[in-house]
Amino acid sequence: MGLCHRIIPCLDVADGQTVKGIKFQNLRAMGDPVELGLMYQRQGADELMFLDISASNEGRITMLSVVERVADNLSIPFSVGGGVNSLETAQRLLRCGADKISINTAAVERPDLIREIAQPCGSQCCIVAIDARRAANGWEVLTHGGRRSSGRDALEWGRQAADLGAGEILLTSWDQDGTRAGFDLELTRAFAEALTIPIIASGGGSGPDSFADVFRLGKADAALAASIFHEGEWTVRALKERLAGKVSVRYPC
Amino acid sequence: MPELELLDYGGGNLGSLRRCLERLGWSFALVTQPSGDRPLILPGVGAFGAVMAGLSEVRLRLGEILREGTPYLGICVGLQILLQSSQESPGVEGLGLIEGEVVRFQAPKVPQMGWNDVQARQSGWPEGFVYFVNSYYAQPVDPTAVLYQAEYHGLFCAAIRQKNLTAFQFHPEKSGAFGEQLLRHWKEQL
Numbered sequence: 001m002g003l004c005h006r007i008i009p010c011l012d013v014a015d016g017q018t019v020k021g022i023k024f025q026n027l028r029a030m031g032d033p034v035e036l037g038l039m040y041q042r043q044g045a046d047e048l049m050f051l052d053i054s055a056s057n058e059g060r061i062t063m064l065s066v067v068e069r070v071a072d073n074l075s076i077p078f079s080v081g082g083g084v085n086s087l088e089t090a091q092r093l094l095r096c097g098a099d100k101i102s103i104n105t106a107a108v109e110r111p112d113l114i115r116e117i118a119q120p121c122g123s124q125c126c127i128v129a130i131d132a133r134r135a136a137n138g139w140e141v142l143t144h145g146g147r148r149s150s151g152r153d154a155l156e157w158g159r160q161a162a163d164l165g166a167g168e169i170l171l172t173s174w175d176q177d178g179t180r181a182g183f184d185l186e187l188t189r190a191f192a193e194a195l196t197i198p199i200i201a202s203g204g205g206s207g208p209d210s211f212a213d214v215f216r217l218g219k220a221d222a223a224l225a226a227s228i229f230h231e232g233e234w235t236v237r238a239l240k241e242r243l244a245g246k247v248s249v250r251y252p253c
Numbered sequence: 254m255p256e257l258e259l260l261d262y263g264g265g266n267l268g269s270l271r272r273c274l275e276r277l278g279w280s281f282a283l284v285t286q287p288s289g290d291r292p293l294i295l296p297g298v299g300a301f302g303a304v305m306a307g308l309s310e311v312r313l314r315l316g317e318i319l320r321e322g323t324p325y326l327g328i329c330v331g332l333q334i335l336l337q338s339s340q341e342s343p344g345v346e347g348l349g350l351i352e353g354e355v356v357r358f359q360a361p362k363v364p365q366m367g368w369n370d371v372q373a374r375q376s377g378w379p380e381g382f383v384y385f386v387n388s389y390y391a392q393p394v395d396p397t398a399v400l401y402q403a404e405y406h407g408l409f410c411a412a413i414r415q416k417n418l419t420a421f422q423f424h425p426e427k428s429g430a431f432g433e434q435l436l437r438h439w440k441e442q443l
Binding site: 001002003004005006041046071072073075076077095097099122123124167168196197198221222250253 | 268269272273275276298299361362363364365366367368369370382384385386403404405424426427428429430432433
């Protein structure tokens with residue numbers, strides 16, 4: 001079969017608790033990132049992304065123990081993003097057991113941060129997350145969780161990030177995010193064709209067709225989604241069952 | 254007395270493998286010098302040359318006990334160091350216990366990152382999906398040394414098994430239930 005396209009549920013964590021649209025009834029602690037992570041692992045998730053959206057320092061410290069518990073309990077790779085702004089923060093998360101860290105705004109503000117992390121820790125654990133929005137010509141990079149425009153061209157930034165040592169790009173379409181109207185295929189394909197590192201598509205994931213499209217037409221290596229999984233619309237397994245035979249996925253899983 | 258030894262040579266990321274062995278309920282000692290009295294596990298992360306440099310103090314002892322038959326499980330670069338050399342670090346000698354070279358993938362995207370399915374080339378080993386992160390792979394001269402093969406822009410050697418030596422290019426500790434099954438299978442063969 002060869003290398004599979006990965007499906008990556010994303011969990012937002014604030015102050016040690018999973019937040020946003022979790023509608024499962026049968027979990028002991030619905031908000032516990034470890035319980036949810038284990039559930040997605042059982043469903044056949046290929047990897048997980050934990051996004052720390054804590055606003056406080058206390059929240060960030062709590063995240064470290066969450067990462068440690070996730071690492072103790074899960075047997076699939078996982079990444080941690082949100083607020084990673086220095087080599088020190090990255091190393092702390094990696095030491096707690098994260099397989100990869102994801103950097104976003106801090107890298108836009110200081111691109112050398114990518115090299116500073118990738119050199120000692122290895123490119124394979126350094127994801128650069130890019131929030132992209134359609135502009136008059138191509139796509140522009142947004143920062144601060146989509147609140148600010150950096151004025152930079154997204155594809156140009158992607159190339160630079162790869163040159164500096166990024167191991168993967170987590171590419172979120174700000175136009176599609178939250179719409180469930182499918183991934184931005186044009187954006188994803190532009191990145192996949194321009195770069196030689198894996199592209200994780202994000203924003204707009206809905207049913208199996210949207211995932212099949214982003215793998216086949218968008219040429220993404222992986223796809224990340226949150227709400228369709230959290231709201232119980234699709235389990236990862238059901239999604240993969242529908243994708244199997246159309247695109248290479250890890251199934252049965 | 255722990256049943257296994259996990260070699261800590263400083264450079265390796267022991268964290269995830271150690272956690273995995275704990276989940277499996279295996280008892281192991283973290284050692285900086287392998288005793289040769291118990292099966293030895295060596296996870297390797299990083300460049301071939303860096304791992305060999307980290308092993309410089311134990312290299313002779315390691316080669317000796319592995320030649321004498323101490324059961325060994327190598328993971329990732331822990332597989333590659335069994336060979337004679339690697340394109341990643343020209344001029345650096347591997348342990349040379351398996352004849353052959355470690356070569357770079359000729360593929361549009363390197364490293365290979367993600368889940369791939371492995372096919373067994375030796376009897377009794379289960380088949381399934383495992384998680385890879387690698388730019389290089391071993392090319393053993395003796396084809397019977399190959400335990401698993403997989404496909405990434407061509408067939409490549411995903412695991413080796415010869416006498417007391419077993420080694421996985423992928424990460425069983427990150428390969429879900431199947432990865433744990435493979436580790437248990439290795440231990441059952443001891």
